[in-house]
Amino acid sequence: MKLEKNKLLDKFGKNIIFKENLSKYSWFNLGGAAEIFFKPDSTKQLTDFLKTIKNFHKIICLGAGSNTLIRDGGFSGVVIKLSPKFSYINRIEKNVLEVGAGTLDKTLSKFAADNSIINFEFLSCIPGSIGGAIIMNSGCYGEEISNILISIKTIDFNCNLKEFKKDQIKFDYRGTNLPKDLIILSAKLHAKTGDKRLINEKIKNFIENKKNSQPSQIKTCGSTFKNPKNKKAWELIKDSNCNLLSFGKASISKKHCNFFVNEGGASSEDIEKLIESVRQKVFEKHNVNLELELKIIGETNKND
Ligand SMILES: Cc1cc2nc3c(=O)[nH]c(=O)nc-3n(C[C@H](O)[C@H](O)[C@H](O)COP(=O)(O)OP(=O)(O)OC[C@H]3O[C@@H](n4cnc5c(N)ncnc54)[C@H](O)[C@@H]3O)c2cc1C
Missing domain, CATH: 3.90.78.10 (UDP-N-acetylenolpyruvoylglucosamine reductase, C-terminal domain)
Structure with a gap:
């Protein structure tokens, strides 16, 4: 299916880039260009975009690119990267954080430490985004993101919005059984209060261990x-x-x-x-x- 460039430009302006070089979006600093690169500012804009490119399903969502090698020929489809508007952390209840999928793991870990919330210490060592961490079930030192997850909000390539509770997702070592045509928009995570001093000590030890071994x-x-x-x-x-x-x-x-x-x-x-x-x-x-x-x-x- 051919996508109409002018129509897309009219509708999505600065949020869309044609032939965007992808090397700057991967930690390897490698890779060719994306035919279309889209950086949505909101779920509504993402929905509009997916409706506009309906039936075009060569789509991939990129997080911080810390686990993705992009080939030299680039991606002959649509690459979606959530804009900084998807980077936010809200304490919606005493024991629940709602986090945008574009938020960096390190930012979340620091927020948790500053607010005396335990079990986010390991995220200080992982350079990805929360969306990427959930897809990869990322973790280290015996801890992984699924342990603190409550639910995720998603949109699929056909624009269906769906919330998955943690027990609806099968988490494995570095993976999940989530459908491939899914973009994670946000996640709810358990916020359990603890001792700030111990949290900071744990982070310091994790970072030190990483420095020594990696x-x-x-x-x-x-x-x-x-x-x-x-x-x-x-x-x-x-x-x-x-x-x-x-x-x-x-x-x-x-x-x-x-x-x-x-x-x-x-x-x-x-x-x-x-x-x-x-x-x-x-x-x-x-x-x-x-x-x-x-x-x-x-x-x-x-x-x-
Ligand atoms: C120096 C270094 C140290 C690392 N240490 C660790 C470690 O200790 N433990 C560990 O588990 N990993 C580690 N990693 C790997 C990597 O950081 C993690 O896998 C990280 O969670 C990937 O997140 P990302 O946002 O960079 O994902 P990306 O590389 O951008 O994407 C990874 C996968 O997630 C998908 N994805 C990303 N965002 C979304 C979204 N919003 N919706 C749907 N799909 C999405 C992509 O399509 C892709 O399939 C390390 C990497 C580096 C460079």
């Missing part, structure tokens, strides 16, 4: 592979002698070998070659098929 200030999307049952992906990678593998400017972090890195000037294809090579070596050595934690979107370079 690289920072690099172009990466965190863990590339999920940990297989009872095993650590990084140990399997190390034990398969993959640490020194590289393709072009794509390499493996010296500090944490499940973190793959764009050293500057890599292509997404380089990262994918590295992924495949590591997967193959680990399979040969350990008979384990590593599963991607990272999401990969888009098309390979059209000139290839």
Whole structure:
């Protein structure tokens, strides 16, 4: 289905960009352009947009891009990224926070700490948005977002608004069974009051541990592979002698070998070659098929 550029521009003006380079929206700093990039300011505007592009279903929602590799050929469809208007935190009841899906995990963790709310400490270490955290069931140090979730408000690509209670969603390790054609708009989370000093101490320890075990200030999307049952992906990678593998400017972090890195000037294809090579070596050595934690979107370079 062809989308009418002028009609979309008339209706959505500054919120829509054609051929937007996506590399600045991924932590890898890689990727080609989106055919259409839409940044809604409100649920109403998002609904209007989805109605206008009705029957065009090559759509993806991007959060903070800290878990997404965008291919060099870009995305020949619609990329939706919630605007900063979807970044908000409201304490709607003493024990309930309502949080916009675009809110950064770190912002929420700081809000919780400032207001003596416990169980949000782990979010201080995760660089994504709340929408991304729910889709990924993100977590660390034995904690994950599903533990504090009450419900989510969503819209699907056919404009149906729906609230899912936590028990209607099956959460796995780094994933959920939520339908693919869904955009999370906001979430309600449990707000339990605790000791501010202990909360800040926990955050400090988490951040310290992360600093000691994981690289920072690099172009990466965190863990590339999920940990297989009872095993650590990084140990399997190390034990398969993959640490020194590289393709072009794509390499493996010296500090944490499940973190793959764009050293500057890599292509997404380089990262994918590295992924495949590591997967193959680990399979040969350990008979384990590593599963991607990272999401990969888009098309390979059209000139290839
Ligand atoms: C340095 C570093 C450290 C990390 N450490 C951790 C860690 O400790 N634990 C951990 O779990 N992860 C970690 N990650 C990975 C990543 O930060 C998480 O997976 C994060 O929750 C992804 O959120 P995001 O907003 O960046 O998602 P994106 O990468 O933008 O998207 C991820 C998925 O969520 C979907 N999505 C995003 N927003 C929405 C929405 N509003 N509605 C519907 N779908 C949506 C996307 O379509 C995609 O499928 C780390 C990453 C980095 C770079």
